[in-house]
Amino acid sequence: MLHSVGIVGTGSYVPEKVLTNADLEKMVDTNDEWIVSRTGIKERHIADPETPVSELCYQAALKALEDAKVAPEDVDLIIIPTVTADYLFPSTAGLVADRLGAKNAAAFDLSAGCTGFLYGITTGAQFVSTGMYRTVLVIGAETLSKILNWEDRSTCVLFGDGAGAAVLQPVEEGYGFLGFELGADGSGGHLLTCLGGGSKNPASIESVQNKLHTIRMAGSEVFKFAVRIMGDASFKVLEKAGLKKEDIDLFIPHQANLRIIDSAVKRLGIDPEKVVVNLDRYGNTSSASIPLALDEASRGGRLKYGDNLLMVGFGAGLAWGATVLRWAKR
Ligand code: COA
Numbered sequence: 001m002l003h004s005v006g007i008v009g010t011g012s013y014v015p016e017k018v019l020t021n022a023d024l025e026k027m028v029d030t031n032d033e034w035i036v037s038r039t040g041i042k043e044r045h046i047a048d049p050e051t052p053v054s055e056l057c058y059q060a061a062l063k064a065l066e067d068a069k070v071a072p073e074d075v076d077l078i079i080i081p082t083v084t085a086d087y088l089f090p091s092t093a094g095l096v097a098d099r100l101g102a103k104n105a106a107a108f109d110l111s112a113g114c115t116g117f118l119y120g121i122t123t124g125a126q127f128v129s130t131g132m133y134r135t136v137l138v139i140g141a142e143t144l145s146k147i148l149n150w151e152d153r154s155t156c157v158l159f160g161d162g163a164g165a166a167v168l169q170p171v172e173e174g175y176g177f178l179g180f181e182l183g184a185d186g187s188g189g190h191l192l193t194c195l196g197g198g199s200k201n202p203a204s205i206e207s208v209q210n211k212l213h214t215i216r217m218a219g220s221e222v223f224k225f226a227v228r229i230m231g232d233a234s235f236k237v238l239e240k241a242g243l244k245k246e247d248i249d250l251f252i253p254h255q256a257n258l259r260i261i262d263s264a265v266k267r268l269g270i271d272p273e274k275v276v277v278n279l280d281r282y283g284n285t286s287s288a289s290i291p292l293a294l295d296e297a298s299r300g301g302r303l304k305y306g307d308n309l310l311m312v313g314f315g316a317g318l319a320w321g322a323t324v325l326r327w328a329k330r
Pocket residue numbers: 029030031034035038039114153154155157192217219220221222223226256257284314315316
């Protein structure tokens with residue numbers, strides 16, 4: 001990297017309303033025992049019908065900017081990874097920039113499914129590294145509840161709503177991002193989809209009747225991919241960073257399924273005490289999952305100056321990503 005770049009502030013936000021497994025038992029043919037034993041999820045937060053994802057972004061961004069002690073007008077770029085933008089266009093990033101008063105910021109959304117936050121910080125870091133921008137705000141946010149088929153028990157129990165934000169700035173040499181790994185395999189794209197509303201299946205009475213605007217997933221195929229790629233991507237990024245698994249002080253995996261996390265932890269040989277898990281309370285919040293966990297870890301005192309942090313994710317695309325950074329926040 002030309003300039004060292006790190007995360008200098010974090011923030012997160014979830015809607016107030018909690019949907020428990022017991023609530024879901026009344027909606028579809030499922031039960032708490034199945035959901036907990038197969039996924040580790042106990043409850044998730046759900047946005048009200050009138051709350052768009054930009055509201056979640058705004059709340060998380062306010063906290064991240066405050067944490068980083070950055071004024072909105074000093075933000076140079078806002079990137080919002082999301083698959084549940086307010087609209088097809090204008091971008092949610094533009095709407096959030098306006099609401100924050102980030103008058104000097106460029107802004108765009110980014111589509112990389114549940115790997116969105118890792119794609120977002122990797123992209124944002126390049127702008128800071130080259131010196132083109134000094135301050136980049138990345139907000140991973142989703143209102144997946146709005147694109148779920150609430151009659152499909154194989155998907156509706158898995159996901160939740162939320163937002164997590166990170167502020168990127170130059171940091172002292174030897175700190176911040178030490179390595180990035182990104183990948184995508186479109187041949188598996190059909191395994192996790194939301195097919196309606198785009199140019200292939202524009203919104204129509206038929207597309208709505210056929211529930212094309214909701215998430216469909218081949219769960220066990222995605223599961224196998226996830227287990228393989230979590231380990232592969234982590235080993236690759238550690239090698240790029242010149243670190244060994246023993247050097248990792250904290251591990252933040254994408255929060256999709258506890259069994260996927262456990263198998264990655266086992267394969268990597270990381271001490272389970274060093275793993276951040278919060279999916280029991282939030283479910284899978286897609287591109288919000290890693291920044292939400294990161295914010296909780298940072299505010300909870302689990303990250304100290306100089307700690308090596310590994311983050312890894314996977315999802316629709318099929319895409320994956322991993323990064324290692326040395327924590328530069330005091
Ligand atoms: N409640 C009760 N039973 C359910 C259920 C639910 N909510 N959802 C599915 N089942 C049933 C299935 O119908 C199936 O029944 P059958 O054997 O009679 O056909 C049975 O449970 C087993 O289903 P299966 O899909 O094999 O379970 P699984 O152990 O693979 O777990 C997932 C399903 C979805 C939890 C798991 O595959 C998974 O987590 N995949 C990865 C998903 C993911 O991470 N996606 C996001 C990527 S970012």
